[in-house]
Amino acid sequence: MAHRACDALDPELLQHIRECPCPCDHMGYGNFLDYQVPPCPRIASPSLSRETTFGVPPHPHYSRPPQYIRNVPPELYYPYDYDSCSCSSGSDTARRVSFRGPWCVCLVVCVVVATLTAGLGLPLALGPHRNENASSEERLQLVRKLLKDSPLIDGHNDLPWNLRKFVHNQLNQLNLSKIKEEDPWLTSKWSHTDMPKLLAGGVGAQFWSAYVPCKSQHRDAVQITLEQIDAVQRLVQREKKYMQMVRSSEEIRTVHREGKIASLIGVEGGHALGSSLAVLRTFYNLGARYLTITHSCDIPWATGQDTVTNEGLSDFGKIVVREMNRLGMIVDLSHSSVYTARSAINVSSAPVIFSHSAAYSLCNSSRNVPDDVLKLVAQNGGLVMVNFYAYHVACSVNATISDVIRHINHIRKVAGVEHVGIGAGYDGINVTPSGLEDVSKYPHLLAELLSDPDWSEKDILSLAGLNFLRVFEKVEEIRDRWKKAEIAPFEELGPKNELEECVSKSS
Incomplete structure (x- = not known):
């Protein structure tokens, strides 16, 4: 659900809040959890580049890989296939047209079948249907x-x-x-x-x-x-x-x-x-x-x-x-x-x-x-x-x-x-x-x-x-x-404890 003041926000401030990892209140405008938007399912908002957000809602987990994470391509750092989202980000007219193609008919049929399966098939698959008045x-x-x-x-x-x-x-x-x-x-x-x-x-x-x-x-x-x-x-x-x-x-x-x-x-x-x-x-x-x-x-x-x-x-x-x-x-x-x-x-x-x-x-x-x-x-x-x-x-x-x-x-x-x-x-x-x-x-x-x-x-x-x-x-x-992808094992050395530090200095 979008924040109630969403429409009144400056676009740059809105984008900042959506990408900001902190839980702070941003001068009363809330944080990224207040600006959840319906899934595309992969791209959170046309105004945000796919390099900075792949999930819905925007969240610091989907920010750029930190520099210390080496040898990990972005497509592996992000476990989501952002290219698979075909939702239109163009004009309202373009979006209306995009829902008239043959793929949409196929989608509707799939949804109907899935609904019937959920409504009729699951009780059969999961055993006898539960009696609401069962002891x-x-x-x-x-x-x-x-x-x-x-x-x-x-x-x-x-x-x-x-x-x-x-x-x-x-x-x-x-x-x-x-x-x-x-x-x-x-x-x-x-x-x-x-x-x-x-x-x-x-x-x-x-x-x-x-x-x-x-x-x-x-x-x-x-x-x-x-x-x-x-x-x-x-x-x-x-x-x-x-x-x-x-x-x-x-x-x-x-x-x-x-x-x-x-x-x-x-x-x-x-x-x-x-x-x-x-x-x-x-x-x-x-x-x-x-x-x-x-x-x-x-x-x-x-x-x-x-x-x-x-x-x-x-x-x-x-x-x-x-x-x-x-x-x-x-x-x-x-x-x-x-x-x-x-x-x-x-x-x-x-x-x-x-x-x-x-x-x-x-x-x-x-x-x-x-x-x-x-x-x-x-x-x-x-x-x-x-x-x-x-x-x-x-x-x-x-x-x-x-x-x-x-x-x-x-x-x-x-x-x-x-x-x-x-x-x-x-x-x-x-x-x-x-x-x-x-x-x-x-x-x-x-x-x-x-x-x-x-x-x-x-x-x-x-x-x-x-x-x-x-x-x-x-x-x-x-x-x-x-x-x-042949990502090599990480080999960074961990922090030394006090005893190791003492031995290191003495040697």
């Missing part, structure tokens, strides 16, 4: 049927860190089907995951977190991360009857069709890299498919906490994001400062995710995502996967399933149903909402959403996992495009 048990059974055909993908589970805390990663005697029958798993408030509950929860794919604490920064963070990756791989191998490691979106679909839980690795905390792009590449080669840029604490190339300095990614941090784009590794912004999140969204050519966060406007935790960033995520094509931690969804211990639904609905309202997912954070939280006590409860959440007429079966499947698959596939598409 909670009937909705629950419908959800279970839907999840057999389409995977539920959770963005974050901290079981690997509990394996380290409770059994020191000694897994030879571990039985994931029975751990909840014995201490410390039985009595721990941090334990929500075992095999029976995963199966009951209809989990189709799970990101297992290779988490390293901030205190390990500049010490043994890289080693701990490697040990956690090893623990995930060995756990999945031990449970090969039920789980299988995967590294691609297609493998998720294949393993889900085989009736197993597709298991992926997410590295939580950019300090795990030791400021080394070689370590980043090694993690990717070992199977890690997302990196959480920061884990609350600041690191040498990104801020994890909002400070008065308003700093986000350093130049090297931006290179890390670009190397992740090249590898096909998803950029995760949970735990990052708002400034780091905005910077990463602006730099990344691929969609980003928040793997386990909620809505800041409903609960002002620093983990949660403000509305302006939710809008940036939507423009970026990314995803916010909603966390279940009681303090993040209700700002207190007294959270319920309804609080989680409020956050899901808010993100849907601000960013769109295509940009919300699930990242519960089980085994990394000690207070869960009533009704979502452990990993068996996902179907109950989806069944409750189905009681809302605004949520169709298609929407439920998008939330459950299809949105994430879309993001993952886009990340892989950009990786493949860069590989075809």
